[in-house]
Amino acid sequence: MKFLSDKALERLREGADTPDLAGTRYRLLERIARGGMGVVYAAEDQTLARRVALKVLDVPIPGGVLAHRLNREARVLARLEHPGIVPVHDVGTLADGRVFYTMKFVEGQRLDQHIQTVPSLPDRLRLFLRICDAVAFAHDRGVLHRDLKPANVMVGAFGEVLVMDWGLAKILRDSVPAANPADPDATIFQSPNAQPAEPDATPATAVTGHGTILGTPGYMSPEQARGDIAQLDQRSDIFSLGALLCFLAAAPGQAVPPMRKDKSLDAICAKATAAAPTERYSSVGELSADVSRYLDGLPVSARRETIPEKVARFYRRHSVPILLIAAYLVMRVLLLIFSRR
Amino acid sequence: MNKVLLGLLLGAVLGAIDGASAWFTPAVRAQLAGIIIGSTVKGLIAGIAIGFFARKVHSLLLGIVFGLAVGFVLAFIVAQMQHGYYFEIILPGSIVGMIVGYATQRYGAPAAVAAPSRQS
């Protein structure tokens, strides 16, 4: 048997892994990143002469139920037409049977990088609200993301916010008729005999299919971390959004120390990331409404204010007219005093 | 309610209240009715001007400063006519102008935008 040098190993691995786009309308440009469930490449759509992101799902053996489900997943995601959700353009199968799909090529920064250039807490919270819009839309269409984290949100060159990497998405209710009516499962990545990830699994390797633990530690809900797939619903994504909110509020900015959150924002974070799903917000709309109220200086549902806190919030919200009226009254009193002397 | 109307009403009301506070100055108590009417008119005029300004310029700081300026000028004119009580007239008048300036910037419907013509 011929000895394979390290160089040969590398060439073989690369050659076997690099997608063969012959027969498609795409031309491979460069590898960008490895995301959940696959590798993302920059490619050129030679028909429309535009750059696209091409994700090849690295499910090794082609064909069969899994590939069918992945195809279906891509079709469902393609229907999530929302400015905050990266649009899927095309789906296909490579010559070696691997499923791929193409999506908009986003030029910008990941949220965790971009946020360092946003020192203002209100600006960060407005970014967060746009993420919530996209996730709420997906939930309304019966799709969970299941891997929400800063690295999966892109901020484009023109400030557009896009939620990426729906590779772990779960379809709660299928709006796309299944090609195989006998297909019983609502999810792609589920097996009746869910096995826990091995102890040495890194976050990347924990992100596989077939009922193993999905998601990213730190942003994964407790039920997701347990591999309790049956319990996953939109509140799992709300947990992740809550963790994301905490990250945004606490992440340092350019030459700016970590911001002090006040109690209301703390309460919103705490409610969103409650261990029990029943204690979290029941919808993304509720979470974003609370954050909006916080931004407007209004009381939030996550916390009951004390009277001094209500007064302080009222003052903060109306400080200018309060000071003007107080100035008027003080001035009147002073004039009265001086006129009587 | 548009900003001009808001300025008009608020200016009039605050002007009336400001005028009524003259009751605490016994020396002018006898002329209270005239003071209230005059102060109301002063506030009304100031409010209209400040309201118009708020329609054109959308800046809280500039609105307050403009209100201060208008309130000051009108109060100064009134004080000149009274030949006295400069502090008692100008100071409150200026602050009332600032309050109206704030309110018209913060509240009140902005000027309506003309409907776009249909695309052919």
Place this chain on the structure above:
Amino acid sequence: MENGSRFPPTRWSVVDAARSDDPAEQARALDTLFAAYWKPVYKYVRLRWNRPAEDAQDLTQGFFAELLERQLLTKFDPAKSRLRTYLRLCVDSFVMNQEKAAHRQKRGGAVTHLALDFPAAEGELAGATIDPAAIPSPESLEEFFEKEWIRSLFALAVEELRHLCQERDRDRTFRLFEEYALAGDPDISYEKLAHEYAIPVTDVTNALSWARREFRRIALERLREICATDDEFHREARAVFGSDAP
């Protein structure tokens, strides 16, 4: 039969076969495992335990004999680790026990029919990046073992691809593949190969595409055989073909 026996393309793993009641199945399971692992085990024993070549040969063969006799595969729990990690730890345990017992290992046993090119394996060690004199960290040992395991897997897949090309009269395809992917020439290109073989570049492209696809298919099928579960297979596939590869 250096590349080990091949099984029908149905879902099958060495662990399942090792647990079967059929002795022939068990033996074939061991053969498959042996084909994929003997070199990595040999090199690992040489470097990790710093044994001379002759001792390492004995230990390698002895380990696989023990694997069969003590049915170590039946004790493997996929929930706790990958199969290759388990095997590596079994090797460590075996070598330590041999040190304590201080007696020479049996040679052969159920695996003597496989020809083992120990001198070739010894020659390959010369290019190892791990320094046997240094005390290696657990991570570097795991990386080394993984790399050798991938090397062994790929070598088996290349060999099978060669047989496939011979069967299908695609010898030229295999030569192109060998020159492009295995020879290590950094300046090789499709144009050069087309010129060398006096064929159009498109023929080179098509041939190499076919060869890469088949290589990948064969490698993945081989990999599936030596993984205990689908989950492990998916993880190992990412390690072998993805950016996780060492």
